[in-house]
Amino acid sequence: MYWEKEIETIPRESLLELQLTRLKESLKKASASPFYGKVFKEMGFDPSQFHSIEDLQSIPFTTKEDLRRNRPYGFTAVPKKKLIRVHLSSEIIDDRALAVFHTADDIDQWADVMARSMAMTGMSDNDVFQNMLPYGLLTGGLGFHYGAEKIGALVIPAGVENSRRQIQLMQDFETTVIHISPIYALHLSVVFQEIGIDPRKHTHLKTAFIGAEPHSEKTRDKIEELFGIKVFNSYGLSEMNGPGVSFECPARMGMHVWEDHFFVEIIDPNTLKPVSDGQPGELVLTTLLRQGMPLLRYRTRDLTRVIPEPCKCGRTHKRIERISGRTDDMMIIKGVNIYPSQIEKKLANLPGTGPNFMIILEREGLNDHMIIKVEVQKEFFSGNLKQLENLRQKIIEALKTDIPITPKVKLVEPNTLAKIEGRFVRVIDNRKDLYF
Numbered sequence: 167m168y169w170e171k172e173i174e175t176i177p178r179e180s181l182l183e184l185q186l187t188r189l190k191e192s193l194k195k196a197s198a199s200p201f202y203g204k205v206f207k208e209m210g211f212d213p214s215q216f217h218s219i220e221d222l223q224s225i226p227f228t229t230k231e232d233l234r235r236n237r238p239y240g241f242t243a244v245p246k247k248k249l250i251r252v253h254l255s256s257e258i259i260d261d262r263a264l265a266v267f268h269t270a271d272d273i274d275q276w277a278d279v280m281a282r283s284m285a286m287t288g289m290s291d292n293d294v295f296q297n298m299l300p301y302g303l304l305t306g307g308l309g310f311h312y313g314a315e316k317i318g319a320l321v322i323p324a325g326v327e328n329s330r331r332q333i334q335l336m337q338d339f340e341t342t343v344i345h346i347s348p349i350y351a352l353h354l355s356v357v358f359q360e361i362g363i364d365p366r367k368h369t370h371l372k373t374a375f376i377g378a379e380p381h382s383e384k385t386r387d388k389i390e391e392l393f394g395i396k397v398f399n400s401y402g403l404s405e406m407n408g409p410g411v412s413f414e415c416p417a418r419m420g421m422h423v424w425e426d427h428f429f430v431e432i433i434d435p436n437t438l439k440p441v442s443d444g445q446p447g448e449l450v451l452t453t454l455l456r457q458g459m460p461l462l463r464y465r466t467r468d469l470t471r472v473i474p475e476p477c478k479c480g481r482t483h484k485r486i487e488r489i490s491g492r493t494d495d496m497m498i499i500k501g502v503n504i505y506p507s508q509i510e511k512k513l514a515n516l517p518g519t520g521p522n523f524m525i526i527l528e529r530e531g532l533n534d535h536m537i538i539k540v541e542v543q544k545e546f547f548s549g550n551l552k553q554l555e556n557l558r559q560k561i562i563e564a565l566k567t568d569i570p571i572t573p574k575v576k577l578v579e580p581n582t583l584a585k586i587e588g589r590f591v592r593v594i595d596n597r598k599d600l601y602f
């Protein structure tokens with residue numbers, strides 16, 4: 167069940183050597199981008215003077231804020247005519263999403279790691295693969311699509327068709343493997359029930375890849391039980407192509423990060439110093455092969471740890487644990503990343519609001535609800551109710567464009583929302599795990 171056995175089982179020493187060679191190359195490539203060109207110049211750094219992996223410590227981290235400030239082309243390291251694809255991340259910042267650019271080689275290498283990831287779970291050219299993530303600007307659809315075609319599976323690019331149609335496709339073409347979000351998998355099982363089909367008996371399903379949002383071992387178990395299949399965790403982020411950064415092997419004890427493509431560091435998010443394997447911290451990634459848009463020491467903001475023991479499956483690439491949280495206040499709602507700062511900016515444009523607001527997230531069955539309490543100036547409460555209601559509607563309208571669910575808005579008097587140590591509390595996430 168190896169796609170590229172030699173590289174998947176490469177001895178650690180050889181992998182480190184390969185990483186050093188690729189790191190040097192990646193630094194050189196990065197220096198051609200306006201952003202890193204400037205950073206290197208300012209710090210007097212010459213990529214040809216990079217000799218050991220430890221030298222990476224002298225290079226500053228790259229953050230989402232850097233990407234935002236330098237969009238759209240500040241990180242591209244090749245002439246525009248070499249770029250063949252752009253993808254966007256799911257979050258909107260300042261009314262626009264972050265863009266990631268790829269050359270033809272980048273797309274091919276992305277397909278390689280995807281093929282490797284899926285083949286590792288036993289998927290082959292005998293399989294019928296139904297890809298149920300959105301195709302288009304986001305990365306989940308096309309990322310898996312190209313990998314599955316590389317394996318030679320029969321691909322059904324189902325995208326976001328409605329659930330009954332998805333089930334029909336599964337039955338008509340005898341789908342064996344699916345790519346699906348955890349919450350949609352649970353929803354789909356309800357639709358199966360409604361139409362009286364037991365997916366364990368009346369489909370050919372055997373495997374699912376789930377990811378794109380946090381979920382627990384319990385949720386995985388539930389999906390396995392409902393569908394009678396094996397479920398594998400898939401982790402990625404748009405800035406690092408999307409899926410294909412890290413994937414579970416048949417041992418299903420953590421996800422292998424493909425270290426011939428990504429250099430892994432785990433840092434203490436407070437001191438920003440690396441922690442040793444086994445210790446929890448924030449995942450920081452450096453692209454080793456990407457040409458269109460190399461990224462160095464990119465802070466993912468995702469919390470995890472490296473599992474130090476070698477994996478039973480024989481692969482030598484480091485494993486990370488299921489993502490346990492974030493080091494920033496990003497919320498994931500229906501697969502879309504949302505920051506309180508987005509909401510803050512929208513509110514700031516509406517006269518009468520402020521100074522504080524609070525987001526409360528609730529989960530009812532499989533549906534997420536967002537309640538936003540917004541402080542508004544005192545005059546609104548002494549004026550007529552219609553004025554207050556108008557403001558409330560305006561807030562809903564302004565926020566609806568960025569958020570995949572319509573928020574409930576409650577207006578409250580100024581300085582009534584809780585603060586902790588003088589600081590605003592922006593998010594209260596009461597969403598329990600899907601199955602708990």
Ligand code: ADP
Pocket residue numbers: 255256257304305306376377378379380381399400401402403404405408409466468489501503
């Ligand atoms: P996508 O949501 O399509 O994976 P984005 O770039 O929009 O891509 O979001 C990436 C973020 O989604 C990650 O930084 C992480 O917080 C979260 N994420 C992705 N995959 C997983 C996973 N398997 N488990 C937990 N969180 C995940």
Ligand code: ZN
Pocket residue numbers: 415416417422477478479480481
């Ligand atoms: Zn393994």
